Amino acid sequence: MTLSVNAISLAARLSGVSAALQPGQITAICGPNGAGKSTLLSVLAGLLVVDSGTVQIGDDTLNDLPPKVRARRIGYLPQNGEAAWDVAVRNVVALGRMPHGDMAERPVDAALEALNLTALSDRPMSRLSGGERARTFLARVLAGQPQWILADEPLAALDIAHQLALIGHLKREALSGTGVVLVLHDLSLAMNHADRVLVLGNGALAADGAPQNALDTGVIERVWGVSTEWLGKPGERALIARPPGP
Numbered sequence: 001m002t003l004s005v006n007a008i009s010l011a012a013r014l015s016g017v018s019a020a021l022q023p024g025q026i027t028a029i030c031g032p033n034g035a036g037k038s039t040l041l042s043v044l045a046g047l048l049v050v051d052s053g054t055v056q057i058g059d060d061t062l063n064d065l066p067p068k069v070r071a072r073r074i075g076y077l078p079q080n081g082e083a084a085w086d087v088a089v090r091n092v093v094a095l096g097r098m099p100h101g102d103m104a105e106r107p108v109d110a111a112l113e114a115l116n117l118t119a120l121s122d123r124p125m126s127r128l129s130g131g132e133r134a135r136t137f138l139a140r141v142l143a144g145q146p147q148w149i150l151a152d153e154p155l156a157a158l159d160i161a162h163q164l165a166l167i168g169h170l171k172r173e174a175l176s177g178t179g180v181v182l183v184l185h186d187l188s189l190a191m192n193h194a195d196r197v198l199v200l201g202n203g204a205l206a207a208d209g210a211p212q213n214a215l216d217t218g219v220i221e222r223v224w225g226v227s228t229e230w231l232g233k234p235g236e237r238a239l240i241a242r243p244p245g246p
């Protein structure tokens, strides 16, 4: 079922944004600092209420759903998550089962495995690196087996090998029908791995479409104010930014 926003506005943060996101795809949300990416993701997760416009999942208005039902449908990973208590990795990941009210071990084991955390599952959170912590929080989302995975900069703290492994995993999730929405600053990752890109500028939608269109150098110049060039072949593109002239 689609996850859609229709003409949503929120104070000075979002203005008239409409988009119907499709399951089975990776949608990237890109844009400069302060453009409204995290705000939009929080709205899509039902955590922020808009001033006007509607947010729907399938035919349901998102905020009409009981919180537990919403949490079973949408798994949300905030930017810079923190663990409230210093518990073991496995216990944090198992919290992902809370919306289901069960302690099913298989999805927890699968999420640990997917994020390469099995060997660390008994390790307390305080004894992890930043990237290992980030992977643990994402594993918690995966353990909930949501219909939608919304993640704010999930790749930022990861090394290149773990980035690729995680993207591979999210692609498999999308192939099995899960909707995946990622806030990404790295435009090359968005270009190479997203099916669709929403570009936000100053709280409004500046582009929406296939990555090669939405992240065209003209859009980047207009929205980020930077002159760029894409190098490489499709699927392996790298973005070169030209420093401003003297």
Ligand SMILES: Nc1ncnc2c1ncn2[C@@H]1O[C@H](COP(=O)(O)OP(=O)(O)OP(=O)(O)O)[C@@H](O)[C@H]1O
Residues within 6 Å of the ligand: 012, 013, 031, 032, 033, 034, 035, 036, 037, 038, 039, 040
């Ligand atoms: N709780 C809040 N109350 C009011 N304004 C906020 C709040 N949080 C963020 N903002 C403002 O809303 C705008 C959008 O913020 P948001 O965090 O969505 O941007 P972003 O695109 O995710 O930025 P970044 O790339 O820096 O993470 C910014 O101008 C920010 O200052």
